[in-house]
Amino acid sequence: MTFDEHLAQSDSTYLEQLKEILAIPSISGISEHRDDVQRAASWLRDYMEAIGLERATVRPTAKNPVVTAEWLQRRGAPTALIYGHYDVQPVDPLALWTTPPFQATERDGRLYARGSSDDKGQVIAHLQAIASLIAVEGGLPMNIKVLIEGEEEIGSPSLEQFIKDNKDWTQADVVVISDTSMMEHGLPTICCGLRGLCEMEVHLETANTDLHSGLYGGAAPNALHVLVQLLASVRDGQGRITIPGFYDGVVEPTSEERKQMAALPFDEEEFAQRLGVDQLVGEPEFTALERISIRPTLELNGLWGGFQGEGPKTVIPNEAHAKITCRLVPEQEPERVAAVVAEYLTQAVPAGARVRVDLGHVARPWRCDPASAPVQAAVQALEQSFGRSAALARMGGSIPVVEVFDRLLGAPCVLMGFAAPDSNAHAPNESLPLESLRIARRALGRFWHELGERGV
Ligand code: BES
Ligand code: MN
Ligand code: MN
Numbered sequence: 001m002t003f004d005e006h007l008a009q010s011d012s013t014y015l016e017q018l019k020e021i022l023a024i025p026s027i028s029g030i031s032e033h034r035d036d037v038q039r040a041a042s043w044l045r046d047y048m049e050a051i052g053l054e055r056a057t058v059r060p061t062a063k064n065p066v067v068t069a070e071w072l073q074r075r076g077a078p079t080a081l082i083y084g085h086y087d088v089q090p091v092d093p094l095a096l097w098t099t100p101p102f103q104a105t106e107r108d109g110r111l112y113a114r115g116s117s118d119d120k121g122q123v124i125a126h127l128q129a130i131a132s133l134i135a136v137e138g139g140l141p142m143n144i145k146v147l148i149e150g151e152e153e154i155g156s157p158s159l160e161q162f163i164k165d166n167k168d169w170t171q172a173d174v175v176v177i178s179d180t181s182m183m184e185h186g187l188p189t190i191c192c193g194l195r196g197l198c199e200m201e202v203h204l205e206t207a208n209t210d211l212h213s214g215l216y217g218g219a220a221p222n223a224l225h226v227l228v229q230l231l232a233s234v235r236d237g238q239g240r241i242t243i244p245g246f247y248d249g250v251v252e253p254t255s256e257e258r259k260q261m262a263a264l265p266f267d268e269e270e271f272a273q274r275l276g277v278d279q280l281v282g283e284p285e286f287t288a289l290e291r292i293s294i295r296p297t298l299e300l301n302g303l304w305g306g307f308q309g310e311g312p313k314t315v316i317p318n319e320a321h322a323k324i325t326c327r328l329v330p331e332q333e334p335e336r337v338a339a340v341v342a343e344y345l346t347q348a349v350p351a352g353a354r355v356r357v358d359l360g361h362v363a364r365p366w367r368c369d370p371a372s373a374p375v376q377a378a379v380q381a382l383e384q385s386f387g388r389s390a391a392l393a394r395m396g397g398s399i400p401v402v403e404v405f406d407r408l409l410g411a412p413c414v415l416m417g418f419a420a421p422d423s424n425a426h427a428p429n430e431s432l433p434l435e436s437l438r439i440a441r442r443a444l445g446r447f448w449h450e451l452g453e454r455g456v
Pocket of ligand 1: 119155396
């Protein structure tokens with residue numbers, strides 16, 4: 001039996017197996033789901049053992065476990081490390097889901113569930129490609145280690161330490177990741193860049209207590225007004241960040257890069273329509289695709305304070321709060337950007353108010369070398385499987401550990417993603433086209449052969 005025949009024959013079993021792990025609500029950001037996170041890790045360990053990987057192990061970290069397994073019998077051949085994550089984002093607002101998020105449901109040729117595309121579906125596609133290779137060929141074309149973590153959606157706080165503590169085990173010639181999306185349906189896409197990230201929380205205080213707005217209004221500072229004015233001043237009217245030093249180190253794209261980006265399929269009007277907005281925003285000198293992938297941003301993610309209960313309340317709030325994240329591009333340093341933002345907010349706050357900025361997680365931006373052997377092997381395998389030439393695109397999302405692999409292991413990373421542009425990752429009704437799942441398994445099987453033959 002050929003590899004493709006084995007995949008075809010296993011299709012319904014493979015789908016049922018994916019549904020099993022999708023049923024486990026392994027939300028890393030909500031502490032009540034700690035047991036579910038553990039269950040997902042154990043499920044993966046058992047699954048990896050069952051398909052013929054060796055030494056499948058749930059390994060504790062300071063927070064959520066990492067699951068590892070390996071197949072290292074191809075002596076002299078290069079070794080790849082497959083990375084993915086089994087944790088998922090929260091599901092609220094639950095009311096907007098057509099079917100329950102943790103009851104994977106097939107509809108219109110897609111599988112709907114939280115994690116179907118980000119990232120359990122893509123992780124399982126990898127494991128099922130391995131399962132069929134082992135079943136049909138008795139082994140793998142090269143040596144493979146698998147590392148699936150449970151903290152990606154909260155910024156991978158334990159993973160850098162895990163890699164440092166397990167440097168020998170983690171060492172590989174190449175890192176392979178499927179945790180990104182395709183630019184359009186049927187267009188194989190290799191992600192060649194990720195933005196970095198820095199998180200902040202802003203806490204602003206005015207008077208020593210909330211105040212009656214009739215007795216004090218007009219003379220007492222209002223924390224909400226102070227905060228919204230302060231935050232409004234970080235952008236000009238055209239989406240540029242006005243904070244001094246924010247853009248320091250940003251590498252401007254060359255005209256060649258801009259030409260290549262302009263050739264990628266991206267329709268601004270259709271993009272706006274999909275979002276339900278009649279106008280896109282941002283730096284006028286960059287295309288929308290450039291703005292969402294190779295330009296840095298500062299976004300308010302949440303803003304709170306004052307009275308939010310039922311009915312009116314004539315009050316002057318004395319506290320206001322905001323959550324902010326910046327997306328970063330090469331060569332911005334997250335700690336430095338966080339520092340200039342914090343510095344600006346503390347300097348620009350007017351008299352009558354005090355502001356404190358707490359720094360959260362950071363991730364560095366990353367870029368790939370499109371000419372590397374593993375990227376070229378991926379191009380080849382994807383083109384053969386999809387019958388279309390592959391697109392190489394930098395993307396705006398972040399996967400914190402990718403830059404860490406680069407820095408600590410010195411190994412090239414290949415990001416072959418199979419989620420759809422309309423997969424709704426992190427949103428209600430997340431889904432993965434069943435066709436993407438099937439093509440991913442086939443393409444990944446081809447990729448291991450291609451890379452095994454080419455070498456790294
Ligand atoms: N898989 C995504 C990242 C992604 C998706 C990159 C599509 C490029 C294209 C990942 O799970 C994710 O959501 N990352 C978070 C990281 C954050 C929580 C530290 C992100 O980008 O917001
Ligand atoms: Mn992901
Ligand atoms: Mn995600």
